[in-house]
Amino acid sequence: GESVGLHLPTLSVQEGDNSIINCAYSNSASDYFIWYKQESGKGPQFIIDIRSNMDKRQGQRVTVLLNKTVKHLSLQIAATQPGDSAVYFCAEKGETSGSRLTFGEGTQLTVNP
Amino acid sequence: DAGVTQSPTHLIKTRGQQVTLRCSPKSGHDTVSWYQQALGQGPQFIFQYYEEEERQRGNFPDRFSGHQFPNYSSELNVNALLLGDSALYLCASSLGGLANKYFGPGTRLTVL
Numbered sequence: 001g002e003s004v005g006l007h008l009p010t011l012s013v014q015e016g017d018n019s020i021i022n023c024a025y026s027n028s029a030s031d032y033f034i035w036y037k038q039e040s041g042k043g044p045q046f047i048i049d050i051r052s053n054m055d056k057r058q059g060q061r062v063t064v065l066l067n068k069t070v071k072h073l074s075l076q077i078a079a080t081q082p083g084d085s086a087v088y089f090c091a092e093k094g095e096t097s098g099s100r101l102t103f104g105e106g107t108q109l110t111v112n113p
Numbered sequence: 114d115a116g117v118t119q120s121p122t123h124l125i126k127t128r129g130q131q132v133t134l135r136c137s138p139k140s141g142h143d144t145v146s147w148y149q150q151a152l153g154q155g156p157q158f159i160f161q162y163y164e165e166e167e168r169q170r171g172n173f174p175d176r177f178s179g180h181q182f183p184n185y186s187s188e189l190n191v192n193a194l195l196l197g198d199s200a201l202y203l204c205a206s207s208l209g210g211l212a213n214k215y216f217g218p219g220t221r222l223t224v225l
Binding site: 032034036041042043044045046049089091093097098099100101102103104105106 | 117144146148153154155156157158161168169171201203205207210211212213214215216217218219221
């Protein structure tokens with residue numbers, strides 16, 4: 001079946017370094033993608049989104065890259081801070097999925113001071 | 114501007130019981146979706162409500178049902194609880210059936 005998955009379950013970086021979290025998806029009909037940050041015991045927090053007609057989108061300290069050819073999505077966090085430590089999920093929506101999002105299993109990002 | 118709110122925050126039930134969870138969407142939103150998140154997993158779509166009707170449904174049994182009220186708030190009901198229903202239940206809202214970007218804090222359900 002269709003799925004969204006992440007390459008690495010954990011990522012550990014030093015404070016101040018840049019972080020890159022990757023995500024592979026299998027639904028070629030996906031037209032919208034979102035990255036979420038989830039801290040322990042809390043709901044997912046929207047970080048940034050991108051539509052399938054774009055390759056790159058930048059926010060504050062974050063950049064999302066979309067490669068539709070290989071069905072790959074990445075989240076880059078610049079100058080990672082301890083407060084960035086959390087689980088990061090990518091989610092995708094198919095063209096005919098309404099508002100339904102399909103999530104991957106998440107990557108645990110740990111930022112060491 | 115209030116975000117998505119959910120109640121209660123925590124709930125403990127025993128097998129076979131029934132539970133009702135509540136969600137108020139972000140101000141201005143009219144579409145509500147419910148997700149189940151098991152420990153260590155990503156959220157799984159349960160169903161979506163728009164204009165007081167269930168519009169989409171994920172792969173969940175009929176024990177999971179819902180309702181949307183005229184003020185756009187929503188309830189999730191789970192009957193005949195199983196141990197495997199223990200999870201964080203998340204509500205997300207949007208406008209006009211668009212993708213639900215904004216999630217609430219969730220209700221942690223524990224079934225003993």
